Amino acid sequence: LVASMEEVEETYIMIKPDGVQRGLVGEIISRFEKKGFKLTGLKLFQCPKELAEEHYKDLQSKSFFPKLIDYITSVPVVCMAWEGIGVVASARKLIGATNPLNAEPGTIRGDLAVQTGRNVVHGSDSPENGKREIALWFKEGELSSWTPAQQPWLT
Numbered sequence: 001l002v003a004s005m006e007e008v009e010e011t012y013i014m015i016k017p018d019g020v021q022r023g024l025v026g027e028i029i030s031r032f033e034k035k036g037f038k039l040t041g042l043k044l045f046q047c048p049k050e051l052a053e054e055h056y057k058d059l060q061s062k063s064f065f066p067k068l069i070d071y072i073t074s075v076p077v078v079c080m081a082w083e084g085i086g087v088v089a090s091a092r093k094l095i096g097a098t099n100p101l102n103a104e105p106g107t108i109r110g111d112l113a114v115q116t117g118r119n120v121v122h123g124s125d126s127p128e129n130g131k132r133e134i135a136l137w138f139k140e141g142e143l144s145s146w147t148p149a150q151q152p153w154l155t
């Protein structure tokens, strides 16, 4: 199997406030589950301002930064860690382009969102950021790397 030679990675996926408010939590989780990735962390969480600022620190200089922080901290988000071969780039594909109007139909944003500032979900952009963001959003003991009882057709 070609795929088995590729790296098992982890990524941080977050259902943003609009996704939770619009009742899209189940729909979004199911896309990653059906793809075949493994959920290793999951919680509903209203994040403090400092955490949101740390998560988005690369965007500090942008004019939309204060609005982005207000939005992310306004109501709870759903924090998730997902594991799998090539999960970082694959999750970004499942999510679609940052601006939902440019996101292909079939992607989460392409199917479910309209505005960049309300694009329902976040996904880490590199394996390094996957690790960094999971460590930022989850405490030790909140993650479980479990082994599925049977999965003959997936690695």
Ligand code: RTP
Residues within 6 Å of the ligand: 059, 064, 068, 097, 098, 116, 117, 118, 119, 121, 122, 123, 124, 125
């Ligand atoms: P993402 O990780 O969420 O897919 O986004 P990205 O890296 O592709 O894009 P980035 O520029 O890092 O933006 C991160 C999030 O900031 C919000 N944003 N708002 N003009 C705006 O109002 C604007 N631009 C970006 C979005 O929530 C975006 O996902």
